[in-house]
Amino acid sequence: xxxxxxxxxxxxxxxCSVASPCASALASDGMVxxxxxxxxxxxxxxxxxxxxxxxxxxQNGFQLSLLGFxxxxxxxxxxxxxxxxxxxxxxxxxxxxxxxxxxxxxxxxGRKIERDSExxxxxxxxxxxxxxxxxxxxxxxEHVTLTQDSFSLSPSQxxxxxxxxxxxxxxxxxxxxxxxxxxxxxxxxxVDTNGTIQAGSLPGETAVMARYMYHIQVANVVIPQTExxxxxxxxxxxxxxxxxxxxxxxxxxxxxxxxxxxxxxxFLRRVSLDLIGRLPTVEEARTFLDGTAxxxxxxRRAQLVDQLLDRPEFADHWAGYWADMLRPNPYRVGIKAVMxxxxxxxxxxxxxxxxxxxxxxxxxxKGSTWQNGAATLYRDRRSPDxxxxxxxxxxxxxxxxxxxxxxxxxxxxxxxxxxxxSAYFAKVGYKGTGLSPPISGGEEVVFTxxxxxxxxxxxxxxxxxxxxxxxxxxxxxxxxxxxxxxPVDPRVALAHWMTSKENDSFAEVQVNxxxxxLMGRGLVEPVDDLRATNPATNPxxxxxxxxxxxxxxxxxxxxLKTITLSxxxxxxxxPTPSNIADRLNYSRHYRRRLRAEVLSDAVxxxxxxxxxFQAMPPNSRANQVWTTxxxxxxxxxxxxxxxxxxxxxxxxPESTVTQALHMMNSQQLDQRVRSEKGRAARLAxxxxxxxxxxxxxxxxxxTRYPTAAEREYAVNLIEAAADRRGxxxxxxxxxxxxxxxxxxx
Numbered sequence: 170x171x172x173x174x175x176x177x178x179x180x181x182x183x184x185c186s187v188a189s190p191c192a193s194a195l196a197s198d199g200m201v202x203x204x205x206x207x208x209x210x211x212x213x214x215x216x217x218x219x220x221x222x223x224x225x226x227x228q229n230g231f232q233l234s235l236l237g238f239x240x241x242x243x244x245x246x247x248x249x250x251x252x253x254x255x256x257x258x259x260x261x262x263x264x265x266x267x268x269x270x271x272x273x274x275x276x277x278x279g280r281k282i283e284r285d286s287e288x289x290x291x292x293x294x295x296x297x298x299x300x301x302x303x304x305x306x307x308x309x310x311e312h313v314t315l316t317q318d319s320f321s322l323s324p325s326q327x328x329x330x331x332x333x334x335x336x337x338x339x340x341x342x343x344x345x346x347x348x349x350x351x352x353x354x355x356x357x358x359x360v361d362t363n364g365t366i367q368a369g370s371l372p373g374e375t376a377v378m379a380r381y382m383y384h385i386q387v388a389n390v391v392i393p394q395t396e397x398x399x400x401x402x403x404x405x406x407x408x409x410x411x412x413x414x415x416x417x418x419x420x421x422x423x424x425x426x427x428x429x430x431x432x433x434x435x436f437l438r439r440v441s442l443d444l445i446g447r448l449p450t451v452e453e454a455r456t457f458l459d460g461t462a463x464x465x466x467x468x469r470r471a472q473l474v475d476q477l478l479d480r481p482e483f484a485d486h487w488a489g490y491w492a493d494m495l496r497p498n499p500y501r502v503g504i505k506a507v508m509x510x511x512x513x514x515x516x517x518x519x520x521x522x523x524x525x526x527x528x529x530x531x532x533x534x535k536g537s538t539w540q541n542g543a544a545t546l547y548r549d550r551r552s553p554d555x556x557x558x559x560x561x562x563x564x565x566x567x568x569x570x571x572x573x574x575x576x577x578x579x580x581x582x583x584x585x586x587x588x589x590x591s592a593y594f595a596k597v598g599y600k601g602t603g604l605s606p607p608i609s610g611g612e613e614v615v616f617t618x619x620x621x622x623x624x625x626x627x628x629x630x631x632x633x634x635x636x637x638x639x640x641x642x643x644x645x646x647x648x649x650x651x652x653x654x655x656p657v658d659p660r661v662a663l664a665h666w667m668t669s670k671e672n673d674s675f676a677e678v679q680v681n682x683x684x685x686x687l688m689g690r691g692l693v694e695p696v697d698d699l700r701a702t703n704p705a706t707n708p709x710x711x712x713x714x715x716x717x718x719x720x721x722x723x724x725x726x727x728x729l730k731t732i733t734l735s736x737x738x739x740x741x742x743x744p745t746p747s748n749i750a751d752r753l754n755y756s757r758h759y760r761r762r763l764r765a766e767v768l769s770d771a772v773x774x775x776x777x778x779x780x781x782f783q784a785m786p787p788n789s790r791a792n793q794v795w796t797t798x799x800x801x802x803x804x805x806x807x808x809x810x811x812x813x814x815x816x817x818x819x820x821x822p823e824s825t826v827t828q829a830l831h832m833m834n835s836q837q838l839d840q841r842v843r844s845e846k847g848r849a850a851r852l853a854x855x856x857x858x859x860x861x862x863x864x865x866x867x868x869x870x871x872t873r874y875p876t877a878a879e880r881e882y883a884v885n886l887i888e889a890a891a892d893r894r895g896x897x898x899x900x901x902x903x904x905x906x907x908x909x910x911x912x913x914x
Contacts, residue, residue, distance in 0.1 A: 200304040201295035203244050205336075208237040209382055210288045213347040214270075214281040217243070221278055225574075229277060231255070237382055238576030238583065239627070241302070248300040261296035287346075308336035313344065313384040320390045322358075322368040330364035330388060332379050348381045353703070358390045368392050371750055372423070378702040383576050383583075387701050394424035394747065402426055409467075411717070412735040415710035420756055426747035428757040430739040433458055434873035435914060436470060439758075440733050441872075442913055443687055444477040446486035446767040446792050448774050451868045458874070474733050478726045484518035485792045487725070489766060490686065492795075493820065494563055495531075497549035498812045499796050503609040506538040506545045511795035513542025524679055524723035525668040528564055532664045535615045537601075544615040548604070553591035553623050561590065564667055566678035566699030567637060580700045582637070588625050589635035593663040595621040596656065617658040634659045640671040668723075674699060676715035680728060681705070684714065687732050689759030690752070706753040742914045760912050762824050765807035766791035768911055772803075775870050775905065777848040778841040806831045824911075832906050842902050849901050853894030859887040862897060870904045 201207065208217075217223035217233035226232065230251065234242045247255055247266060257264045265274070267289065272280035282288045295301075316331040334344045350360040357373035360366045366377055366388070374391040403421045408414050420427055431439070437457050441449050449457070457473060464472065477483065491514050499507040517527050534543035550556040554573060561567040567580075572587040598618030602611025623632045667675050678699055685691030692705040705711040714728070721727040732738055740758045748756035763771065769791035773780050779788045782799050791804060797812045806828055808820045832838065842849060848869065852862045863883040867875040875883065883900055890896040904910060 200301070201291060201298060202304050202307050203247075203295065203300070203302055204240045205307065205310060206291055207247075207295050208240060208243060209344065209347045210282075210291060211243070212237050212382060213349065214288070216270075216278070216281065235575040244300075244302045248302075256296045256300050258296055258299050261293045264296050266296070267292060306338075308338040308340060310382060310384065311335050311337055313348075313379070313381045313386055315379060315386045315388055318386065318388045320366065320388060322366075322390060322392050324368055324370050324372070324392060324395065327365055327367045330360075330366060330377070330379055332364065332381055332386070334381060334384075344381050348379050351378045351380070351702075353377070357392065366390060372425075373750065374423070374706070374753060376702065376704050383581070385581065385701055387704060389704065391423065393422065396424065398424045398426055398747070407736060409734060409736045410731065411713050412710065412732065412737055415707060415713060416737045416755055418709075419707055419754055423751075423754065424747075425751050425754060425756045426745060427737075427755075428741040428743055428745055428748060430736060431741050431758075431914075433466070433469075434871075435741070436739060437473070438872035439913060440470075440474060441477060442763065442767060442771075443733065444474070444486070444729060445480050445482035446489075446764070446770065447482050448771050448869070449872050450774075451865050454868045454872050471734060474730055478729065481519075482790075482792075484515055485790070486767075488515040488518045489764075489792050493810055495546065496796070496812060497545060499798050500607040501604060501609060502538075502545060502548045503611070504796070504798070505610065506542075506548055506613075507796055509539060509542035510545035511542070518725075521724075521726060524718075524725055525675075526723075528675075529664040529668055532560060532564075532667070533658060533660045535617065535658075537612055537614050539612045544613075547597050547599075547615045548613050551599075551604070553594040553597075554588075556594045556597075557587065557591040560663075561637065562697050564678065565637070565672075565674045566681070566693070566697050567674070568698055568700075580702065584625065584627065585632075586635075586637055588623050588632045590637055592623040592632040592634040593659045595623045595634075596659060597621070617656050617660075619656045634663070636663075636666050640666070640669060670719055673712070673715055676718045676723070677711055680714040680718050681711060683725075683728055684732060687729070687738065688755055689761045690755075758914070760914055761822055762807075763911055763913055764820070765804045765809045766794070768807055769801070769803050771910070772838065772841065772905065775848065775901065775910075776841045776844065777851070778844045778846065803831070803835070803837070828911075829906075832911070838905070839902070842898050842905070849898045850894060853897050859884040862887060863900075866897070866900055866904065870901070871909055 211217050211233065215221055217235060217237050219235060222228045222231050222233040223235040224232075231246065233246055234240075237243060255265045261267070268274040269276040270281045270292070271284055271289065282292075313332055313334050316333065317328075320328050322328060330345065330348075330350070331343065332345045332348045334342045336342070345364050348364060350362065350364055352358050352360045352366075352375060354373070354375035357369050357371070357375045358366050358377060359369070360377050364379065368390070369392070372392050372394045374389070377388045377390055379386045379388065398421070400421070403417050406413075406417055406427070408417070417427070434454070437449055437454065441447060455461075457469065460469070463469075488511075492511055495514060496511060497507060517530075522530075531543050531546060534541060534546055536544050538545045538548050547556070550559060558569040558573070561569045567582070569582055569587050569590065571580075572582040572584055574584070576583050596618045598616045598621070599613055600616065601613040602609075603613065605611075624630065625632060666672065669675070678697060681691045681693050681699070682696045685694070685696040692707055692711045693699050693703060699705075714731075717731060718724075718728050737755050738758075740755065742758040742760045744757055751757065752759075762768075769780060773790070780791060780801075781787075782789055782791070782794055782801065784796075784799055785794060791801070794801070794804070797804075797809060801809070808822070810820055841847060844850065848865075852865065855862075857865070860880060863875055863880050866883070867873060867879070874880075886896050886900070887893060
């Protein structure tokens with residue numbers, strides 16, 4: 170006798186199904202589409218999530234594409250893989266797919282659906298119809314919409330989201346039940362599997378993502394203060410420009426009263442550390458605080474900003490932020506290449522190069538890594554799929570890494586998008602010494618090759634370089650003709666597209682990054698993750714800043730000036746009862762710890778003992794150090810990023826116990842406070858009076874005069890001490906260990 174397998178039964182059933190009454194009965198109920206009906210069920214119940222069968226190698230021998238990004242793969246996995254054992258069309262209710270999902274057979278994921286549910290009946294019908302991949306005249310899912318995408322709720326109030334899918338045949342379907350929801354902040358607003366949003370007990374705002382298959386919509390939810398503020402409060406607030414207008418407009422809608430503005434000494438310290446990474450000298454502080462510079466307060470502050478932007482320290486300070494993101498590992502690409510790269514970055518800021526020109530030079534860089542430092546980018550990132558996600562993240566705010574392997578989980582980007590974008594870098598060629606870590610000391614020349622391509626990893630299709638999205642009015646065409654004897658460089662076309670005035674994302678990611686540095690939090694966080702599911706806290710302000718940046722010719726200094734002269738920048742960091750819970754809307758200044766290099770230089774300035782760095786000229790400052798191979802326990806303790814990590818590197822802004830212990834117990838710091846050539850020794854040996862000494866200590870450390878109580882206490886200590894120098898040293902040490910010194914208020 171021949172044993173008939175389950176797979177054999179399937180084919181017998183399929184041949185007989187044409188005349189089967191059961192089949193005609195099923196057909197009368199309508200055909201079920203795998204892509205439009207079955208995959209949404211698998212996604213809604215997390216069957217194809219990263220923690221289940223959507224992980225890289227599947228789960229227990231059953232693998233699905235992550236979140237259903239590959240319908241062909243998933244259909245084969247369900248209907249044909251494992252000898253077709255997962256479905257049994259001759260007896261659909263006995264299919265392994267259903268028995269596992271209902272937990273009638275052991276299932277590691279537990280019960281996903283009930284037998285009497287709509288989802289069960291859909292799967293049952295699909296299996297009974299011989300599990301077709303497509304049905305006749307099958308439409309495609311084009312997009313989804315929310316019936317309502319913004320909510321203003323009272324504390325503890327709930328509302329329901331409703332999601333509608335739109336198809337190519339103009340049909341629609343309510344898919345609320347099969348949509349996945351996620352709140353960006355559960356403490357403010359939570360959302361359940363049915364799309365019901367529940368406001369928390371405290372005022373706040375957040376976004377709720379609704380994802381149906383690979384289409385996403387976002388609902389913005391606001392919980393204003395329960396007690397409205399009088400309109401006169403905001404009507405009386407002065408405005409210094411569009412920044413103040415946009416911020417105060419939103420604060421008024423949320424009923425949040427902003428903190429008052431700061432005194433001159435706080436502004437002087439804040440703007441000096443922000444713009445040049447350096448504390449004002451005692452003389453500079455006296456001149457500004459005593460008002461001897463002349464003019465009104467606003468005029469003096471505007472003059473101060475202009476002076477700081479023209480200081481040589483400006484270039485080193487701001488180049489350091491870009492060095493964090495661009496600087497490669499010297500063990501990988503070589504010391505000389507890294508030094509040239511660092512010098513190139515700094516020179517861009519010294520020359521005040523417009524931001525769009527800076528980016529174009531970098532993206533299209535070629536030549537010797539010993540002569541054109543920008544070319545080191547391509548010495549480090551050597552394949553198109555390495556360069557593409559870095560470029561998209563830094564300059565467009567798009568994190569493409571996920572799309573390299575599958576459809577982006579929280580965005581619209583697909584594998585097709587990733588490899589089409591990567592194709593712009595397919596013709597980057599190399600001559601000379603390649604990499605040989607940990608030495609890699611040779612010269613390498615980057616050039617445009619005559620050939621080179623990128624293939625889709627699944628289909629093998631050769632990718633055509635394609636922008637990630639269309640721009641208004643069409644993508645700009647690269648009008649530059651190729652040089653005689655040289656091939657066309659696709660990167661030139663990419664650079665033109667990226668830096669086009671129509672490309673809002675290019676300007677938005679840079680102004681958002683700059684705003685985050687100056688204000689303690691970006692309008693979008695993380696600052697280089699601009700996506701629909703991570704909306705800006707103030708979209709109108711982000712757009713206005715980007716427009717201003719573009720109108721200025723991408724002048725970075727003008728952007729800094731616009732922000733630092735706003736009234737919002739001058740808000741005190743002291744919270745009020747109205748804004749103590751506000752973390753998003755800049756009703757107060759958000760405190761932050763000084764960058765490692767800024768803090769190191771501040772210690773050097775206060776103690777008047779310059780730091781000594783290996784491989785650096787004498788009296789070099791910390792923000793001039795060009796590689797982390799220059800040892801510094803202080804810089805490492807306070808968060809200098811490790812170049813051995815994959816850039817762009819991120820610094821951790823939080824203060825740690827290790828940092829506090831270092832400031833209190835570091836022998837090196839103690840030696841600098843007690844140095845024979847330091848400030849404390851000079852003050853002790855001078856003929857200055859105790860009040861004058863105390864004033865200098867406070868002006869050099871905190872950029873302010875001491876209060877009456879502080880002056881009286883410190884003067885009494887000095888006058889009563891047998892060891893005048895020892896008391897001055899102890900005062901300086903205590904001030905260096907205070908939060909006022911290391912935290913930017």
